[in-house]
Amino acid sequence: MRCVGPTLSDKELRDLQDQYSFNPEIEERAEFYNLISNPIRLKIIHLLREKEAVCVCDLKDIFGVTAAAVSQHLAKLKAHRIAKSVKQGQTVFYSLTEHPFLSLIPLQ
Amino acid sequence: MRCVGPTLSDKELRDLQDQYSFNPEIEERAEFYNLISNPIRLKIIHLLREKEAVCVCDLKDIFGVTAAAVSQHLAKLKAHRIAKSVKQGQTVFYSLTEHPFLSLIPLQ
DNA sequence: TAAGTATTTAAGCAAGTTCTAAAGTAATTG
DNA sequence: CAATTACTTTAGAACTTGCTTAAATACTTA
Numbered sequence: 001m002r003c004v005g006p007t008l009s010d011k012e013l014r015d016l017q018d019q020y021s022f023n024p025e026i027e028e029r030a031e032f033y034n035l036i037s038n039p040i041r042l043k044i045i046h047l048l049r050e051k052e053a054v055c056v057c058d059l060k061d062i063f064g065v066t067a068a069a070v071s072q073h074l075a076k077l078k079a080h081r082i083a084k085s086v087k088q089g090q091t092v093f094y095s096l097t098e099h100p101f102l103s104l105i106p107l108q
Numbered sequence: 109m110r111c112v113g114p115t116l117s118d119k120e121l122r123d124l125q126d127q128y129s130f131n132p133e134i135e136e137r138a139e140f141y142n143l144i145s146n147p148i149r150l151k152i153i154h155l156l157r158e159k160e161a162v163c164v165c166d167l168k169d170i171f172g173v174t175a176a177a178v179s180q181h182l183a184k185l186k187a188h189r190i191a192k193s194v195k196q197g198q199t200v201f202y203s204l205t206e207h208p209f210l211s212l213i214p215l216q
Numbered sequence: 217t218a219a220g221t222a223t224t225t226a227a228g229c230a231a232g233t234t235c236t237a238a239a240g241t242a243a244t245t246g
Numbered sequence: 247c248a249a250t251t252a253c254t255t256t257a258g259a260a261c262t263t264g265c266t267t268a269a270a271t272a273c274t275t276a
Contacts, residue, residue: 002165002169003163003165003199003221003222004221004222004274005163005196005197005198005199005222005274007163007165007166007199008159008166013169013170016166016170017169017170020151020154020155020170021170021171021172023151026147026151026154027147029150030145030146030147030150033141033142033145033150034141034142034145036138036141037138037145038138038233038234039134039138040234042134042137042138042141043128043131043134046128046134047124047128051116051120051124054116055111055113055115055252055253056252056253056254057110057113057115057251057252058115058116058121058124061110061121062121062125062128063128063129064129065234065236066235066236067252067254068235068236068238068253068254068255068256069234071253071254071255072254073234075254075255087243087253088113089243089252090113090243090244090251090252090253091111091113091115091252091253092252092253092254104212104214106212111251111252112244112250112251112252113244146263163222163223164222164223164224165221165222165223173264173265173266174265174267175222175223175224176223176224176225176265176267176268177264177265177266178223179222179223179224180224180225180264180265181264183224183225195223195272195273197222197273197274198221198222198223198274199221199223200222200223200224
């Protein structure tokens with residue numbers, strides 16, 4: 001049942017339902033915002049804009065968390081194709097991709 | 109203990125620790141991204157850019173959830189000073205504030 | 217003023233997030 | 247080749263999120 005108060009017309013309501021109830025573009029963007037809503041992941045992105053490529057080992061020292069925690073954050077960034085990795089010996093270097101959504105994050 | 113592999117110098121590491129281990133600006137931005145990482149809240153923001161002021165009752169019909177759910181999302185937007193409300197009779201109209209972080213969200 | 221409408225608040229639950237410790241894999245080195 | 251280092255994966259605890267239902271509040275109207 002519709003509300004009675006001074007509200008939208010039936011047509012306006014239908015239009016907004018069509019536009020918003022299912023909207024993959026906005027939903028995809030929300031998912032990206034969720035990815036960068038973690039302070040460590042957002043910091044990793046800023047840091048990789050500055051440093052090009054950094055290993056897990058250094059990231060764990062910078063943020064003061066375990067290597068496991070850093071590795072899990074990097075795996076999420078990688079799963080969203082925001083970061084990529086290159087193995088050099090036993091060291092894994094992470095760097096940013098050219099993902100278009102990265103432009104949603106302003107430079108420092 | 110520092111890593112042994114081909115990594116950052118001690119000085120680079122200290123500089124990055126200083127810059128990132130505690131960084132309220134980035135942390136505040138991450139918190140905002142968390143706010144807009146929910147698809148309904150992000151859609152409400154886009155919708156209010158289009159419609160100026162909309163009541164809880166219409167939002168519940170647009171998104172197909174209960175009024176309680178919408179009200180809780182709006183309360184979060186309000187707590188972060190992204191939205192404000194005006195009561196007209198028994199109807200509560202919500203609209204956007206001029207919060208600077210809103211510029212982080214591109215127009216449709 | 218009783219009933220109905222709009223909204224908020226509270227309680228509770230299921231699902232998701234993020235950390236740690238521990239175990240597993242792979243490369244390096246004494 | 248055993249030990250060490252770098253990293254990943256797994257499992258589990260603590261916490262957060264987002265919904266629903268139900269109750270509470272506020273306003274309107276018959």
